[in-house]
Amino acid sequence: LNILNLRQNKISADGVKYLSQALQNNETLKTLVFDLNHIGQQGTQYLADGLENNKALTTIQLGYNAIGVEGTKLLSNALQKNT
Structure with a gap:
């Protein structure tokens, strides 16, 4: 499996x-x-x-996942550790 499309599946946190x-x-x-799932901060x-x-x-x-500024920081930090 190379591509997983979970777009707009109402996936919660x-x-x-x-x-x-x-x-x-x-x-x-x-x-x-993973667009349009509105996972919010916890997700x-x-x-x-x-x-x-x-x-x-x-x-x-x-x-469109309601990630916000804090969520963006979380993802940024995770990706920095990832490289």
Whole structure:
């Protein structure tokens, strides 16, 4: 599986928690399409946790997820640890 499209699936923060666990062990997924899920601050924290050690993912689409400034900082920090 190279591309996972979860666009507009009403995935909650709890759902992102499970996705995050999968992303931590991912070695093949290259693209995650995750627009329009409105995951909010808590979901963004879970997502950031999953991205910290993920070396395979090269593209992620996160439009319209109510991430906000603090969520952007969380993702930025996770991606800095990731490189």
